[in-house]
Amino acid sequence: MTDATTGNDHEVHDVVGVGFGPSNLGLAIALDEHNATAAPGDRVSARFVERQERFGWHRGMLIEDATMQVSFLKDLVTLRNPTSGFTFLSYLKDRDRLVDFINYGSNFPTRVEFHDYLEWAAARFTDQVDYGAEVIEVEPVRPAGSEAVELVDVVYRKGSTTTRLRARNVVVATGLSPALPRGVTPGSRIWHNKDLLHNAAQLTGTEPKRMAVIGAGQSAAESVDYLHRSFPTAEVYAVFARYGYSPADDSSFANRIFDPGAVDDFYTAPDGVKEMILNYHSNTNYSVVDPDLIDGLYRTHYHERVAGKERLKFCNVSRVADVVEVGDRVELAVESLIDGEREVITADVVVYATGYRAGDPLWLLGGDLAEACNRDVEGRLDVRRDYRVGTDALADGTPVTVGIYVQGPTEHTHGISSTLLSNVAVRSGEIASSIVSGGSTDAGRPSGSPAVDQLDAVRTIR
16 A cells, blocks of 8 residues: 655745754744744745654653753743743743742742643644654755755655655754663563653552662652652662762853853864863763752651661662563662672662663765765764754765754754753754855854865864
């Protein structure tokens, strides 16, 4: 049976976004605000394709009382346009909670509330988003009479229908993939924390005896706390290689690493300085935990020891040597990194809070279009300051002028905030401006950097 194919061969969109999470939602807002003040001939048409059936952002970790780690002012638009109707404050006004939030007295809304804000904003773009659709390829298109690849077809499948959207620019923002250790396969009792709430709901009405969480970061600590509170008769083991949870550096000076200006500094910095910055400030984001949560877990652990009813247990300076799902249980071999001694824990559930990894954002590019995207000697993309990928010619010598932008896997060029909400408002505006201007400028290329065709000299970090 052949799938039906739809698509208007005569309609060319200015931009098609692959993925519709917070990053491309921010882009949709930036383009919408451009169109609101632009002359009719200068307006930009945009469409987005999203794999999920509806808008969602880390739904499996929307723990009721978990708070954001960034200020509400770092929403989808405020840092770019504080007078926008898409600000978090506008959302609160619309929800009739503005005064209540002011009285709440915190810069950090709950994750549940911030997700509701994102849904509120996304709902205004329903007519521009194809939900429940899987992009299968992005194909180069050379219009008749053109000597360059000026367009792409974004090909996606929804049910039995295949659709093509033709565009002058494509923005790939497909997010990160859950990371599991080699050899670990998720199952009914072995989870990645992204599915925590969904899977834990299946245990309602049961009384698990023992649960384990692997990892030392914020998500791991939140998972430990959630399981301990939600299943009051279960033992909860926290397994990690560190001696204890490390606090996130949320101090004022350290937070400057997330400022919009820090992206400019990082982009133009020498390679050695880039590496130094990432090393110095990794404790603002990676494998660190909110100090209040650390204190809360420690107090719980201590009070249980005083009461002689210890349910919260810590296997520190340890690693998981083996994990096997056997019927209705999981056998977890935990090995001490100090003396090599092993303890086998029989658990009802094992949760891996082992983070996410960035894949190659251009795996969707068909033909030899991916080969035309410049990379450094370590295989990383040559991403310009405006988040546009530097391109060379196709194998047959045809120049590639279509705009290919990426949001997310740009830490090597743009710094630590690449995958975070902190700069989504400004980043979206920069990409929108580049698209509106036709990407004609080599925005932000550092002085002294090589030309596009000098691939052997493209900057690299060692």
